Amino acid sequence: MDLLHNAVRPYAWGSRTAIAELLGKEVPAPHPEAELWMGAHPGDPSRVVGADGVERSLLELLTSDPDGQLGTQVAQRWGSRLPFLLKVLAAEEALSLQAHPSAAQAAEGFALEEHAGVPLDAAVRNYKDPAAKPELICALTEFHALAGFREPSRTVSLLRTLDAPALAPYTEMLVAQPDSAGLRALFTMLITLPQTSLSMLLPQVLDACVLHVKEHGEFDLECRTILELGESYPGDAGVLAALLLNRIVLQPGEAIHLPAGNLHAYLRGTGIEILANSDNVLRCGLTPKHVDVPELLRVLDFTCGDMPVSTGEEVAPGVRVYRTPAPEFELSRLDVADETRIDHEGPQIVLCTSGAAVLTNARGDEVRLARGQSVWLPASDPAVLVRPDGVESAQLFRATAGND
CATH class of the missing domain: 1.10.441 (Phosphomannose Isomerase; domain 2)
Structure with missing residues (x-):
């Protein structure tokens, strides 16, 4: 059970205030800050801060001890790969209009581009890996999006x-x-x-x-x-x-799940995003980046109707779970006023978005989470007690692997 140091991604559409304010840094930030990444994505893995203060890449930690860090069940399915990536996403401008492939489409597209010899870093490359990229966004502020065909x-x-x-x-x-x-x-x-x-x-x-x-x-x-x-x-x-497309306005605590083939664009607002640990994006427009219309049409789902909005399922006092069919991830929101137990057979990442909290594992180890801080809970810490640190309640978001 260790604190994480996480990377901030400075995309042009990001906010100069939202992530900086969450992390307690100077506002406004000198450059737009779009995403705070928590996980083991090869592009910007989090760093685990050990009890001795030494930092180690979470990606390296998983590679060296997949069973101990991820647990047997997750390691058997995903190898040494953490299947989810947790983000704080802060948009001041619209992101590109995009969709993500299914697992089968991603595997096929990746194999074809590998066979054709398209470099992984080529601007015209569609598939960076053979994995699906479902995602869910839960609003922290009023959050605006286009999602799914009306x-x-x-x-x-x-x-x-x-x-x-x-x-x-x-x-x-x-x-x-x-x-x-x-x-x-x-x-x-x-x-x-x-x-x-x-x-x-x-x-x-x-x-x-x-x-x-x-x-x-x-x-x-x-x-x-x-x-x-x-x-x-x-x-x-x-x-x-x-x-x-459906024009959606989410209020804080509301979420939408974006499965494979869903055409969408986030417009503005701050939210907690959880997604499969993949880089596969097929763009439609609203971007200067590569757009491959024939490939986009191959993956798009033209199912139409209102986009379902979830407020989560309350599974315990103050604990709501945003369930999806995605096996890679599950997101929970904890509004902690009293001591609360959280447990999971696999790995967990917990982020504090309001107040402060103290986490205690079965060995009696404690970690304090201030607002904007996150902690890595390996599978060897399956049960943790969480309590608010002070008189105010704390709000936490927890990422785990999904249950299918």
Whole structure:
């Protein structure tokens, strides 16, 4: 049971305040800070701080002792690889519109690119590993996102409300086939528009959105989002693709699960993200990075409807679990006012997001977690008692491997 030192990823869309404030550092930060990583991802593994103060890479620790650190069950399935990655994600601007492959799609795509000799660090590489990348985001602040294809009849209402002349043929496509197949056809046409057609259609859509916002219409939030994306990514077909997606606002404690094939983009806000330990991303737009439309279409899931929002399942007083089908991870939220027991057969990472807490294992070892700090609990510490440190309650998030 040891404290972790974690890497901060400075992507351009990040916040200069959210992660710095969580970690008790100077605000604003000198550069945007987008993600705080907790785990053993090869790109930026956490460092375990031993009782003697010596730091060691968590990745190296797992490689040297997979059974002791991960437990027999996790090690048998995942080898020396920690199957999950926990993050604090802080977005001031929209991330790219993207989807992630299933395990089978990732294995196939990785094998094909390996066989073709595409370097792992090549800009045109789609698959960095043969693993799936499901994820879940739980809001710490109000959190805005696009996720999953909207029910087609609602999208028809939006497109007809905009009433842009150049948009009419595309609207009628969905009217004629208001289902997943119709969405696939419409999405494919919009995302592959020649630049001349895109240059005619997109300005009309943006003008229609301006008019709708001025009139405070039914789709005000959706139109504001399209205008924001159009300003940030002029001439990007991803702006049109965003017209087809659910516009979601999560309140603190609410979460969405993004399975394989779900098209999504985080827009702004701070949240706790847990995901499979993979780098596989297929981008659709809203980015200067590589976009491979044929491969994206191979992995996209055009199932449509409202995006389910979870508040977690209360499994004990103050303990809520956000269950998903993902075998790689499970996220729990602990609002600790009294002593609480947490246990798991495999490894755990615990992050304090509010207040402070003291963790005690069966040997009597104690670790104090201040806000922004996290701790590594190996499988050899299966049961830990948590109590608030002080009169205020503490809020913790716990990452474990999933149960399937």
